[in-house]
Amino acid sequence: MTNSSAIPQPASKTPLDHKRRALLEPRLLGSPARWIALVLGVIVLLAFFFTASDRWMIVVNYALIAALAALALNVLSGYAGQISLGIAFFMAIGAYTAAFLGGDPPSSPSAPLGLGLSFVIWLPAAGIVAALIGALVGPTALRLKGFYLGIVSLGLVFIGLHLFKNVAAFTAISGGAKGRSFPAPAIDGFSFGQQNDVAFGFALTPHQSYFLLLVPILAVCGLFVANVMRSQAGRAIQAVRDNETAAAIMGVNLFQAKMGAFILSSFLAGIAGALYASYARYVLPDYWDLVLSIQFIAAIIIGGVASVWGSILGAAFVFALPQVIDALSLLPQSSSNQGLHSGDLSAIIYSGLIILFLLFQPSGIVGLLRRGRFEPRFAFRRKGGESASTTNATAS
């Protein structure tokens, strides 16, 4: 890749050039439509925040956390094209890092370890440790191509489950098969895990507090991923996905690009895992299993591969679906008996949708929304015959 400053800039600046450059280098709030979308988004979030019951708040909070993890998977699978079933493993790493650093110091010798550090330390640390583990595993895993990587990452999930359930060094942190409790974020006496009185006699429930914490985190991470993917490094990552050989010919360092995506993905997954565990407050190691990974795969396929909005919409769809079905109380919740249950129904819906979307709309819900919308076409962009990867390369 050449440095962009080396490209000679056109001397004359016709109005068309300005327009084109604005489109080529879209700024976050570069157009009135973006402003309107932002204002509308904020209004919707505020309206939800002030009117929603705790029940729906919980559903949305879990969906927000899931969106972060789906974003993590999308970085690795969507943008970089590396097949991974290992997202649950990296979430677990993040969660247990958070538990070890932030958990209460053990009251009895058998209780799981905890250092009782602040939230400001354990949340970033969860991401950093997961990223380090990613950097450690990456060189081995990324030597493998295609489904080989998928299967090794699947092995990683099982090995992780074994470590956290059975191996003494890890069960000291994870609490073994019994699971353990996780710390709630707290800053200067404001704990997100309990009712908080704020000014003017207005009180925040824990779920409302978490909502206020999660929305900015997701927004920052989403923006970060969108921006990275528009940078030189991001374009290199997507070039690797589209054609490794061609990318290498253009001078992309394949290993660097893949490692970058792998580490960023692990970091985000670690944060998501820590947030999930902290919100759930008590997690069994069995939670971090293959089914979890597969749900995120379903999320990015349904939402939209290689798209930040796709991660969010897909996660909302896959993870809120069982709750919505429950709320409509169409079906019994327990899955111990024969017959159709809400969990089954949502599994059928999302597995069916994986197949249908991949067949007919490979760019997911985001692709559906974009379809029909006015899209400026550039002379250099191919018309028609756009595959999932080429349409999504411009999505953010």
Next chain:
Amino acid sequence: MADLAQTIFFGLALGCTYALVALGFTIIYKASGVINFAQGEFLLVGVYIVSAGVFEYHLNFFAALVIALVLTALLGVLFERFVLRRMIGRPIFSILMITIGLDILLRTLVTIRIGAQYELPAATPFDIYSGVDIGGVHFGTPQIVTIVVTILSVLGLFIFFRYTRYGLAMRATALDQEAALATGINIRAVYALAWGIAAVIATIGGVLLPLYNGAGSFDITLGTVALAAFPAIILGGADSFVGAVVGGILIGLTSQLFNRYDNFFAPVLGPGVYAVAPYLLMILILLIRPYGLFGARKVERV
């Protein structure tokens, strides 16, 4: 010594079922370059149909087996015809994911039918507790049948691929799709055949599988055996039949040996490490040979 021989015998039998499942993967992979994540659920569906046929409809075991073979083969062919064929030319990521979609769909459908926590009796044409004892080693009928069936299946596949017209067509397609097409080979038939055969092998392997957990029963997690067969195909290299069999047996032996000598490994690796031993072995081997023991190394130069 007898104890070790016993463990190796059990490991061999277990490895044979892994080998059958792995062969299913390999056949599809060689023909169409797709790894079928739903292989385990083909197995579950097959076993469920046999069990339902025998215990609900009071069919003869072999009649039920034939019905199950036909239905699962049909399922494989239909999925190939109506879903995967539209996916030709798409990224491998999408194709893998669509088989994962099928996997969830099939498992959920069976779950609705039998319930998540129910154990169904597995049908069997013989007494699963019978067997012969030689020198303190118990050679159980289920294990012997498994080994024999596996040998027969592998032999059958070998003859099919070596001496029949369609076997030749499949090998040609595996070697070079375009060249095969140019010589007039019906690639669609080859794909359909590959999926049919893979589904049949999965069912055969699956029917044998529940017979040695002692209870002779199964639940909806039966299909996860395919996840244990993944290390087998990776070990062997996904494009090698010999590799699939050797890999399967290696995984079976590893898992049984770790299981038997769990006490020895437990202090360091934790109790129950046999469950993940295949994956550890897989990662170890991939560290040394990234394309498996028998896999063809793809040469790519830039």
